[in-house]
Amino acid sequence: MAELEDGENDARGSLFESPVEIGANGRPTGVELELPADEPERGSEPFDPDSVSIDILQVTVEELLDRLTRGALDLAPDFQRRASMWSEVQQSRLIESSLLGIPLPPFFLAQQENDDWSVVDGTQRLTALVRFMAPGLINATPLALRGLDFLEQFEGKGYQELPGRLRIRLRETRLVVHLVRLGTPEAVKFNVFSRINAAGLPLTRQEIRHAMIPGPARDFLADLTEEPAFGEATGWGVSNERMTDREMVLRYLAFRLSPPEEYRQQDFEQFLNEAMHRVNALSDEQREWEARQFREAMKCAHDVFGRHAFRKSVGRRRKSPVNKALFEAVAVNLADLEDHQRELLVTSRDKVQADLAFQLDVDWNFARALSVDTSNAENVRTRFRVVKQVVQGVLSGD
Known part of the structure; x- marks a missing residue:
């Protein structure tokens, strides 16, 4: 497919140029920074101080x-x-x-x-x-x-x-x-631990989850981030320090195990906490199946998008950082397919790339849903819907 030159303008504008996220250790995480909403989020529901x-x-x-x-x-x-x-x-x-x-x-x-x-x-x-x-x-x-x-x-x-x-x-x-x-309610615990900075380096949200919610989900997330297919699909560019990579994979699993179209969560961190419990509740056979689908989704993404997998730079020459919201939407949609459908996408890679790049260029709501207020319910449904339309359009021959 034809690629835009770096200097060409398109509808992505400043959203395309979003900076790289800096982790709690002061180092780049390798993923694109997600921007806050125009208006402050309501955040977690208030809780009774007596519950602490x-x-x-x-x-x-x-x-x-x-x-x-x-x-x-x-x-x-x-x-x-x-x-x-x-x-x-x-x-x-x-x-x-x-x-x-x-x-x-x-x-x-x-x-x-x-x-x-x-x-x-x-x-x-x-x-x-x-x-x-x-x-x-x-x-x-x-x-x-x-x-x-x-x-x-x-x-x-x-x-x-x-x-x-x-x-x-x-x-x-x-x-x-x-x-x-x-x-103490779990949401309250998470809020309390999020405020801790005892040794001068704040705990990351995933480090809190890792410590607060024991069970097989811990090793499962670590195993998935160490899959060669994940590394190849993300260009080995997502940091494993402070569990940045594990949080990204957990976001994928959260929407894999809970349909995006039904997402209504106000507190995204609590949504991810609940996802840890869902992974813990899976049987060994179910986790093996999820691991297999994750690997196949990663391989398909790499084969279809190459070095631009999970990046908003599809259709451009210069590679942008990995985008967490696009990672969720693309990976979950690919994991939901049968093997023969993924093979068809690979053979039709040029059209898949062109169609996704077109949506990024002309659909401002889609571009915004990938970078601004990404936990907003409407933005979640928007990005999953658009990616699904691209995938299904290619599979149906439209």
Whole structure:
């Protein structure tokens, strides 16, 4: 298909030029920034302050290790798969602070069923302590102290190589724990945890979900983002730091498991929280099927759109960032097809590209639904409807 030159004007205007999203760590995420609505969103429904139940406890490191041993503490570190975990020097300096008696920032935990606790804020700090003192509990390699500022005599030492008095000091270190009780509504918990900035780096929304909602959805999202087909379709351009990629895949799953045309949600974050529960409720066979459909959708998108898959630059030479809203609409529509229908789209790739580019150029509501107030119910239905019309038009030969 004919491509527009970079300087040519079309109806996409400034929406096409949307900047790249910057993550909480200050780095580009590789996806297009979504713009807020012209008018402030109503957001979450107000809640009764009395529904917030938070206890402030003092707990020793040894007590937390005991909970972890008994399976009553959900650390959810996912450190083997996370690119943003602390370095060994950062972990070592936290251990050094504890050995020097310097108080650590408060930990924020959520109470689960059977009085289990999930760590929401403080995962990396607690992981450092566990990795040094009892690495077998999290299947981690033991931590040897490195880069110490004051206790240089313990450089390269492991936990068992410390003097007995220092080992006792670590185990008896008291930590301040803010425990959000089980009876607190989930939407309230999410709001509370969204306000936390204990260590200077705000929690991302997906990190909160990951910690707050245990279950197989955690590993399922991680597995999908590690699929080669996902990487190829997105040009390996979506950051895996701070779970940016997992949130994008969760958005796809949310609309895959809940029909877009029925979407009425006012609080988009709660909609994604509910999607985590839906994924948890699937059987192993259902998750295998969803994984298969996701892979096929990613392969089809790559084969049809090439390097412009999930980007508003279809029909242009210069590649734009991945657009999360377009990712949802295209991926869900492709996942809903049969294999032979996806094959037909691939053989008709030029027409699919041309038709989608045409809609981006002439349909202002569609272009807006991909970049502005993307959680608005009408915008959600608009983008899914237009992409479906493009797909079905090609399949029917129109």
